[in-house]
Amino acid sequence: MKQAIRALGWATNIFWIILLFFTATALYSAFQLRPEFGEPYAQTSGDTLTMSLPFSIGNGGYYDISNMNLTTLVKDTNGSLISDSSTFVPLIRRGGNASVIHNMSIRISQINTEKLSYLLFNDSALNVDIALELNFANAVPFGISTNITMPWGAPLSNLTIEDISLSAFNATHFRIIAPISFENHSLFSLDGTMRLELVDNMNSVLGSGTANIPPNGGYIPLELYVSNPLDISEARLYFATSFFNYGPVVIPLA
Numbered sequence: 001m002k003q004a005i006r007a008l009g010w011a012t013n014i015f016w017i018i019l020l021f022f023t024a025t026a027l028y029s030a031f032q033l034r035p036e037f038g039e040p041y042a043q044t045s046g047d048t049l050t051m052s053l054p055f056s057i058g059n060g061g062y063y064d065i066s067n068m069n070l071t072t073l074v075k076d077t078n079g080s081l082i083s084d085s086s087t088f089v090p091l092i093r094r095g096g097n098a099s100v101i102h103n104m105s106i107r108i109s110q111i112n113t114e115k116l117s118y119l120l121f122n123d124s125a126l127n128v129d130i131a132l133e134l135n136f137a138n139a140v141p142f143g144i145s146t147n148i149t150m151p152w153g154a155p156l157s158n159l160t161i162e163d164i165s166l167s168a169f170n171a172t173h174f175r176i177i178a179p180i181s182f183e184n185h186s187l188f189s190l191d192g193t194m195r196l197e198l199v200d201n202m203n204s205v206l207g208s209g210t211a212n213i214p215p216n217g218g219y220i221p222l223e224l225y226v227s228n229p230l231d232i233s234e235a236r237l238y239f240a241t242s243f244f245n246y247g248p249v250v251i252p253l254a
Contacts, residue, residue, distance in 0.1 A: 034058035040150070044188040047243045049106045051150065056099040057092065063137035065092040070102050073129040074150075080115045082106055082126065104128070108155075108188075108243040120246060121159055123185055124152045153185030156239070157217075161251050166229055173225045176207070178235065180220045189215035192241030196222050197248070200231040213241060 038054030053072070059065050067090065074083035087102040111119050118124075128150055133143040162179040169175040176198070184190055190213045197208045209224030226232070238247030 034060060042187045047108045049108060049187060051104045051106070053102045053104065054099070055087070055102050056097060057132075058097045059092045059094055063140075064094055066090065066135045066138050068092060068098070068132070068134040070100075071131045071133075072102065072104050074104055074106065075127045075129070076116060076119065077124060077127065078115070082110070082116065109245075112244045112246050117246065119152060119154060120244070121154050121156050121249075123154050123157055125149045126152050153187065155184050155186040155188070155190055155243070157183045157185045159237070159249065161235055161253070164253070169225055173227055174229050176224050176226060176229065178209075178222045178224065180211075180222055180237070182217045184215070184217035188243060190217075190241050190243070191215060192239065194220065194222070195238040195240075195247075196224060197236040197238075198224065198226055198232050198253075199234050199236060200228075201233040206232060213239070 034057065036056050036058075038056075040051055040053045042049060042051050044050070051074075055070060057065075057068065068088070070087045070089075072083070072085050073081060074085075075081055083104050083106050085102065085104045087100055089098050089100060092098045111117065126149065128148045129145065130148065131143065131145040133141065135141055159182040160180070162181065164179075165177045167175050178196055178198075180194070180196065192213050193210050194213050195208060195210045198206045200206055206228065207224045207226035209222050211220050211222045214220065232253055234253055235251045236248035237251070239245065239249075
């Protein structure tokens with residue numbers, strides 16, 4: 001009986017020694033991780049803007065790394081979620097290194113919402129929450145997190161209707177030139193059309209005109225015809241592009 005108790009005591013001691021050794025070496029291995037982020041870059045396809053983040057992690061510890069998952073949450077300054085992306089690496093051998101490209105995709109049409117539409121017109125900064133989770137030796141979970149910011153350039157920055165010019169066209173209508181300008185600060189070139197409606201205070205459309213959108217912004221002298229320019233109360237702009245459709249943008253004129 002005493003021998004059995006003594007053997008159990010030795011087994012318990014050995015178990016705790018092994019556990020402490022494993023814990024210590026796992027913690028040491030955690031500090032031997034060498035995560036590195038490269039310079040992010042962007043590309044477009046269809047209506048999707050993809051921001052790619054080169055990422056590598058060196059495993060200088062004693063154990064293999066398994067089930068590594070890199071997750072990013074892209075949010076605006078108000079905390080509204082824009083993109084949720086993950087990259088999974090099943091295994092990194094001890095002494096090895098893994099290099100991957102983590103893609104964060106943003107559909108421009110997704111920004112055409114009540115909460116996010118201001119990003120079409122205003123430069124801003126996007127907050128990126130980065131979380132890295134993995135396992136050592138298929139047993140010990142480990143995680144780190146950080147936060148970075150990325151600049152956002154608005155495709156319709158500084159949208160303005162300048163002084164409208166008016167001239168008689170015939171006995172019933174006037175010719176109006178509405179100078180519209182904007183700056184494209186985004187990473188993609190615009191293509192599509194812009195439609196302008198002039199509206200009176202009774203919400204009736206007095207006249208409308210359409211023009212092509214300059215790919216990188218600029219000055220657009222949009223021409224249209226109205227019967228009574230004195231009744232103009234506001235302008236309404238509608239945009240139709242391959243990346244997004246949006247409107248109306250209401251600009252008071254009275």
